[in-house]
């Protein structure tokens with residue numbers, strides 16, 4: 001599989017508005033203060049924890065882990081290029097929040113199980129694990145036919161991963177984060193061309209180009225939809 005490099009590369013997922021709304025959502029579930037210690041597994045360019053750090057000036061900087069070191073990773077956090085499971089296994093530190101946002105689908109079921117087992121042990125008293133993933137039914141991400149097939153099969157797999165998560169974590173709460181996306185067709189087509197989402201990574205170049213023509217005729221100038229994430233929350 002190709003590497004995911006453009007997910008948060010000047011897209012709505014890295015916009016101020018999105019990050020602010022997302023962090024408001026987080027703040028309702030984790031009462032942030034100067035002492036909050038955060039680990040973000042699969043942090044990408046670390047926009048989320050960087051924004052939190054700016055706001056709360058934590059005593060210990062948030063740690064972001066990713067297997068890819070993209071250009072433009074935020075500098076006010078501690079970034080480590082490492083697999084999330086290996087990091088948790090090696091480092092016996094405890095956190096108030098372990099965040100996994102739109103990352104679980106990169107793990108095999110067995111690694112996810114092992115990761116959750118260790119993550120539970122790495123929580124402080126009343127610490128939380130928050131897992132965010134695309135909503136699996138009636139998902140609104142704009143797709144061309146082939147992209148939709150790939151997305152749907154990935155979402156089916158996610159449902160299996162949700163079952164694993166619930167079994168492992170037992171006492172969980174579920175909620176949804178909604179973000180209204182307004183994006184020009186031109187910008188969205190650029191995102192598709194840059195394979196911004198993992199269901200595009202394995203498509204051939206000619207399939208991407210055909211998909212772009214399909215989207216060109218499907219949408220007018222503006223694309224509007226709601227990006228919805230399921231949030232699974234576990235508290236120690």
Ligand SMILES: C[S@@+](CC[C@H](N)C(=O)[O-])C[C@H]1O[C@@H](n2cnc3c(N)ncnc32)[C@H](O)[C@@H]1O
Nearest residue numbers: 042043044065066067068083084101102103106
């Ligand atoms: C869809 S992006 C989400 C980025 C960020 N959490 C956000 O929502 O903006 C998923 C990220 O997880 C990373 N990733 C995949 N497998 C990983 C692993 N085993 N350990 C750490 N990060 C991983 C990918 O490289 C990618 O940057």
